[in-house]
Amino acid sequence: MTNAEFDINSFDVLYNKLTLELIELASHLPDAACNQTFFYKITPSPQTFDKFKVELFSDIKARGWIASSLTQMTLSEDSIGRTRITPGIIIFPLSEYIHINQLVEKINITKDNIQALLSTHDLHKLRATLTRQNALCSLVMLTRKIHVLKCEEKSTISVSWYMRSGMRVLKEKDFSTRIQKAVQNNILEFSKGNEYLEIFQKNQKTHSFRIKRNIIPTTIYNIWKAGSSKEKQQYNGQTPLFIFSDCDIKVKHLESNYGAKPRSKRNDATPDTDLLIPELHIYMSKINKD
Numbered sequence: 671m672t673n674a675e676f677d678i679n680s681f682d683v684l685y686n687k688l689t690l691e692l693i694e695l696a697s698h699l700p701d702a703a704c705n706q707t708f709f710y711k712i713t714p715s716p717q718t719f720d721k722f723k724v725e726l727f728s729d730i731k732a733r734g735w736i737a738s739s740l741t742q743m744t745l746s747e748d749s750i751g752r753t754r755i756t757p758g759i760i761i762f763p764l765s766e767y768i769h770i771n772q773l774v775e776k777i778n779i780t781k782d783n784i785q786a787l788l789s790t791h792d793l794h795k796l797r798a799t800l801t802r803q804n805a806l807c808s809l810v811m812l813t814r815k816i817h818v819l820k821c822e823e824k825s826t827i828s829v830s831w832y833m834r835s836g837m838r839v840l841k842e843k844d845f846s847t848r849i850q851k852a853v854q855n856n857i858l859e860f861s862k863g864n865e866y867l868e869i870f871q872k873n874q875k876t877h878s879f880r881i882k883r884n885i886i887p888t889t890i891y892n893i894w895k896a897g898s899s900k901e902k903q904q905y906n907g908q909t910p911l912f913i914f915s916d917c918d919i920k921v922k923h924l925e926s927n928y929g930a931k932p933r934s935k936r937n938d939a940t941p942d943t944d945l946l947i948p949e950l951h952i953y954m955s956k957i958n959k960d
Contacts, residue, residue, distance in 0.1 A: 681787055681796055688780045688812065695773045696737040700730075702766050708921060709735035709758040710829065710889070724831070726923055732758060736910050757889035758910040759827060759921060764820070767914040771818055774912065778815045785813040817891070817905045821915035824896035830924035831889055845870050 709732035711725040727735055739756035762770060788796065788809060800807055849866055852858040858866070891911045893903045896918075905911055913919060 681784070681791075681799055684780055684784050684787065685800070685812070688777065688784070691773070691777045691780060692740045695770075695777060696740040698770065698773065699733055699737040699740075699760070702770065703763050704733065704760060704766075705763060705915075706761040706919065706921060707732040707736070707759070708829070708923070709733075709739075710923075711735065712757065712831075733760065736760065740910075756909055757829070757831075759829065759891070759913065760910060761913040761915060761919050761921075764914050764916050767820065770912065771914075774816050774818050781813050781815055788813070811908070814907055814909050816909050816912065817907070818912045819893065819903070819905075819914070821893070821913055821917060821919060824918045825915070826894045826896070826920045826922060827911075827913070828892045828894070828922040828924055829889065830892075842871065842874060 707729055709727040711727065713723050713725070736756065736758045739758075793809065797809060800809060800812075846867060849858070849863045853860055853863045888906055888908060891905045893905075893913075895902070
């Protein structure tokens with residue numbers, strides 16, 4: 671067996687192991703003693719990832735959502751930009767810490783092993799392998815850890831979101847589409863559009879350029895100790911936060927609706943100064959520097 675075949679088999683084993691561990695944790699959550707539970711269902715706009723809405727669920731319903739989301743993380747997940755978003759908070763009594771933390775530790779160790787494999791193997795082959803298991807899952811989501819925290823003082827947790835975007839290499843087809851839309855919307859003259867495209871075609875082999883991919887909401891959990899406005903802990907990501915405490919824990923749900931900023935129009939666009947197509951402006955700056 672070649673090293674490549676061994677790595678692919680190792681990936682399959684780790685994927686299946688992670689699936690079973692997530693199911694084990696999810697099956698325990700509905701019956702575990704619990705003080706508070708919140709789940710944030712994030713729904714993107716069907717037209718753009720620049721805007722999304724957040725629905726808040728609490729108590730038993732939230733626990734069901736979180737358990738279901740954990741189960742689906744490696745199976746038949748619904749996805750936002752191919753990255754599973756499962757934000758939520760479960761506040762357990764300290765008596766639950768040992769058992770649940772053991773389950774989470776197993777999951778996070780498996781995720782570490784997957785991360786190690788990703789850093790040493792051909793990602794294209796691993797993605798192809800993952801697609802056979804679940805076409806909607808992303809490699810990066812398999813490495814997202816579940817956060818566990820013990821709170822031994824009265825605390826406040828604030829939950830909010832910011833917009834995170836992935837990156838990809840700008841391709842001629844995508845760039846052409848941007849030019850066409852700019853011309854159709856009377857932002858660029860037809861001749862200027864052709865000039866932009868010629869610049870891109872001439873330089874794309876020597877100047878690759880990375881642009882934003884899908885915009886993804888990422889959860890931020892801030893934990894503040896009672897009576898302190900400075901001392902805090904912060905976690906962020908797309909996975910739930912498990913809190914273990916016998917103290918009073920308050921949860922604040924901050925405003926989490928974001929809208930796209932409108933782009934101003936200009937009639938004096940030139941290849942050197944145009945800001946209407948930010949990708950080209952930065953691309954041109956990169957070329958000019960070289």
